Structure formats: structure tokens, C-alpha cells
Amino acid sequence: MTVKRKSSRIATPGPPRTSPSSTTTAEHQRSPKRIKTENSGSPTEGKANKSKQDRIDRSAFGQIVFVYVGPELIRYGIHEGVLRQNSTWFKDALDTASIANGGQEDFCDKPKSINLAEEDPAIFNRFNEWVYTQKLCSEAETPKELPWSTIFDMYTFAERRGIPKLQNACINLIIRKVKNGGPFPSQDILNPLWKTAAKVSQLRLLLLELYAVKCDLKAALVRNGGFHHRFLHDLVIILYEMKEGDLEQDPDFWKRRQKYYVSTPENPVALD
Numbered sequence: 001m002t003v004k005r006k007s008s009r010i011a012t013p014g015p016p017r018t019s020p021s022s023t024t025t026a027e028h029q030r031s032p033k034r035i036k037t038e039n040s041g042s043p044t045e046g047k048a049n050k051s052k053q054d055r056i057d058r059s060a061f062g063q064i065v066f067v068y069v070g071p072e073l074i075r076y077g078i079h080e081g082v083l084r085q086n087s088t089w090f091k092d093a094l095d096t097a098s099i100a101n102g103g104q105e106d107f108c109d110k111p112k113s114i115n116l117a118e119e120d121p122a123i124f125n126r127f128n129e130w131v132y133t134q135k136l137c138s139e140a141e142t143p144k145e146l147p148w149s150t151i152f153d154m155y156t157f158a159e160r161r162g163i164p165k166l167q168n169a170c171i172n173l174i175i176r177k178v179k180n181g182g183p184f185p186s187q188d189i190l191n192p193l194w195k196t197a198a199k200v201s202q203l204r205l206l207l208l209e210l211y212a213v214k215c216d217l218k219a220a221l222v223r224n225g226g227f228h229h230r231f232l233h234d235l236v237i238i239l240y241e242m243k244e245g246d247l248e249q250d251p252d253f254w255k256r257r258q259k260y261y262v263s264t265p266e267n268p269v270a271l272d
Helices: 025-034 043-061 080-086 088-100 121-133 148-160 164-179 201-214 217-223 229-243
Strands: 064-069 074-079 113-116
Touching: 043 080, 064 080, 064 121, 074 080, 074 121, 080 088, 080 121, 088 113, 121 148, 121 164, 148 164, 164 201, 201 217, 201 229
Parallel strands: 064 113
Antiparallel strands: 064 074
């Protein structure tokens, strides 16, 4: 899993912008200045909040890890603590890398590295941005404009790499996309979700219920008659549940979004 080869192409890490060679103590002392205090209370409160945020910030970042992505092994530099907090897969991979490196402590001279040659750099680049900003759309994008294929690829990437918070962020994005008038995905984009060996059960459930409630099914089937037979089978079941009253005729998907979330012991779903 650990690679030592270098790539001529280097991707810029997500915010905060950090040079892979700049993993010094001074950098981690400067990091908290990027965090703004939400409460503008008394000076004493400000110092207390800042002190708390300082402690969180230091523990969340750690040393830089090199992740080599795609056939060309594009190199990304991401803080180890950020990877560990968001992904069970990366946590296990980094633990393995620590053992391979002789159990060296953080901030050692030799950074850890992970090879993800099978992953799409475009999708990993979005993960790299999200892991720091918690945003899936760039400043120039809206949920309505973001391609369905990109959202589905991000979701399946998150499932493979044990990132439930990213899966749930994709669920939120889909609901906003449909609510803002985005078109439903065509069968060539939708069908792979019913062919894949991945679970993606919560994603499928959301899409089925959105199609049953929000989509003009007659028009969709006329224009896109090539839906996968498993999708059509599951859709019939959802429509029957609607008829029997097990599913609301016009539910507020945003209010019920937690129904489609992935919850794990490490990342339990926070109830409103």
C-alpha cells in the first residue's frame, strides 16, 4: 500500500493551503488563526473559545500524508489527523503505514504515503476540498448544476473508503438539487447504481422515493425506456407502499433526510 515513487504532477491540497514540506511546529501554531470564533462575547469568552479551538485544531491536523491518486499517481498532501477523523479506511491504512515505518511518531522526517491508483483524481480532488471546507460544490457551482455522475461517484468513493459523513453530504446535495429544479438522472447514469456490487442502499432508497414522488414517471419511461430491471422492480415496490399509505404522497425530503443517512458507531447521525 505504501509507495515511494514520485510523480511529476502535484495536486494542491485542500484548504488550508499547506506545502508538503512545511510540517513544522510553527505551522501548527499558526493554524488556529484561520478559525473564526462564532460568538462575539466578552474578551474573556473570546480567549476561552480560542484556547478550546487551539486544542481542537492541533489534534485535528498532524503531519502531512502523501496520497498518490490515479494511473498517473498525482500526489496530494493531506493532514493525517483530518484523514483519520473522517475515514475508517484511511485510519486503518495509516495504522498499517505506521507499522511498516517501524511505529514512528507523528512529525517524523519520513512522511507516510498511500497509493490509490485505482481512484479517479477528479473525485479525489473534490474529497480533498470537502475534507477541509465541508463543501461539495465550488464557488462557481450550484447543486442544480453539479452533474449526477459526479455526485454518484463521490458517494461510491465515500462508501469504499469508509467516509459516512461524505455519503450523508451527498444525500443532502441530491435533495437540494431536486428541490431546486434539477433534472432527474437519465438511465445511463442511474443504471450503474443497480448493477454495482457496492451496497449504496441508502442512496438507492432516496432516488427511488424521489422518482416515485417528484418525477413524471410516464414521461421519464417514454423518453428513457432503458431503466435497469432491478430499478423498475424496486420502484414498483415503492409505489405500492405509497398506495398502502406506508409512504407519504408528498413528503418533505429535507426534513426526513436522516432516513437516508449512513450511521456508524464512529459517526452516529445527529438527530435534529
